[in-house]
Amino acid sequence: MKFMYDNSSQHRIPKHVAIIMDGNGRWAKKHGKLRIKGHLAGTEAVQKAVQFAIKNEIQSLTLYAFSSENWSRTDNEVSNLMEIFALFLNDEVENLNIHNVKLNIIGDISRFKPKLQNRIKHAINLTIHNTGLQLNIAANYGGRWDITNAIQLIAEKIKSGLLLPEHINEDSVNEFISLHDQPTVDLVIRTGKEYRISNFLLWQIAYSEFYFTDVLWPDFDEAVFKSAILSFNQRDRRFGNTIPDDIHE
């Protein structure tokens, strides 16, 4: 019997890690600062996470930066977050390019201001041929949006006669879902002491492992990332199958 996942090594590096970067506001409050300072400190943690991923040859890193629901925050906070995102793209894209990182944005970017959309497109184009770490930033992203978007695209394909409803299966749906061209998400990390998904990847995390930590995102560093990987290494991933030792036919 061939197993879907090689569980033999004690030091498996997950191919794809996704992170819900939560706790910037609480970090700021704890340090008597404005929320924007928490978000700015959070960008330093992003750099640490990216460096760790490069060093450890993780293939894909997906970071949740702004959810479909985050628009409900005050206008001031939303515009601060947009500004920080634009600054990050401006300041970091050259450095990412030097490190052979391929940048990708998942989410509905059509709601962003044209200037930010252009900056996003420029960053994606600059790194498009890179072959190192695939860095996905989820911006105006929602797991429900992702699935809804897929349904819309499938419906268009049916309308134009290229697909028959009876031929829809999991593979054909998957083709329209973000990240389908990358390894499946092995590990989801959430910082900030909340134990929920908050509309992050839904379809993609069917068999992911989860690691929750109380660490607030701006305090995230290599040690926290390592702890998450060590915890991941202790999991038995069965994908609905039995573990080899349990087979006593």
Ligand code: IPE
């Ligand atoms: C995560 O930190 C950043 C975004 C959601 C954009 P928060 O801003 O949610 O921080 P808390 O949860 O209020 O501490």
Ligand code: IPE
């Ligand atoms: C999730 O954090 C979204 C991001 C990290 C971008 P939130 O702070 O928005 O999640 P909730 O509101 O606590 O569920």
Ligand code: MG
């Ligand atoms: Mg939060």
